[in-house]
Every structure is written in structure tokens, then in C-alpha cells.
Amino acid sequence: MARKDIRTISIFCAKCKTLLYKYRKGGRGGLVKCVVDRIAEDRTRGDMQCPKCGQAFARFVMYGGQAAHKIIQGKVFTKGMSRR
Numbered sequence: 226m227a228r229k230d231i232r233t234i235s236i237f238c239a240k241c242k243t244l245l246y247k248y249r250k251g252g253r254g255g256l257v258k259c260v261v262d263r264i265a266e267d268r269t270r271g272d273m274q275c276p277k278c279g280q281a282f283a284r285f286v287m288y289g290g291q292a293a294h295k296i297i298q299g300k301v302f303t304k305g306m307s308r309r
Contacts, residue, residue, distance in 0.1 A: 233265055234305035238275040238282060244268050245275065245282065245301065256303055259283070261292040 230253065236246040247266035248259050269276055273283040273294055282301050283294035 232305060232307075234303050236301050236303050238278060238280060239300055239302050240280050241275060241278040243275055243277040250306070253307065256296055256301070256306070258286070258288060258296060259294045260288070261294065 231249050231251045234248055234250045234256075235244060236248055236256070236259070237244055245268055246259060246264050248256075249263040249265055250256065251263075273285065274281050280300060281297065283296050286293050286295045288295075
């Protein structure tokens with residue numbers, strides 16, 4: 226079943242404001258993890274560090290059998306999230 230509430234958001238480094246990901250987010254909650262299959266555009270080297278300032282912003286985890294990047298809160302900010 227296809228979800229209707231999926232939208233693309235931009236994820237930026239909180240330290241230097243560099244674009245890290247374009248991500249297809251589902252649901253209304255905050256950004257906790259990024260499932261690797263839903264990353265539409267990856268501007269990093271795949272090492273979960275900002276390419277400009279080198280700050281680590283996520284950790285690799287397996288979530289329900291899927292590879293995901295667990296976001297370290299406070300290290301990123303997003304644009305495109307709904308305001309409700």
C-alpha cells in the first residue's frame with residue numbers, strides 16, 4: 226500500500242549549513258532516522274559526516290531489517306517538514 230504523506234525534505238548540517246541529503250520522509254513525526262532506501266540525493270561521501278566541516282551527524286543502525294542512519298539530534302536541521 227502506497228503512503229500518501231511522503232514528501233521530500235532537505236537535511237542540512239547545523240554547524241556549517243551544508244546540504245547533506247534530500248530525503249523522502251513519511252509520517253508526521255520528527256526526523257529520528259533516515260532509511261537508506263529513501264535517500265533521494267546524498268551529498269556526503271556515505272560516511273555520515275558533513276563533507277565541508279567533517280562533523281558526524283548520524284550513526285549506522287539496522288532498523289527492522291533495513292539499513293538506516295540514526296540522526297544525532299542537534300547536528301542537523303531540516304527544511305520542508307510540515308508545520309502542524
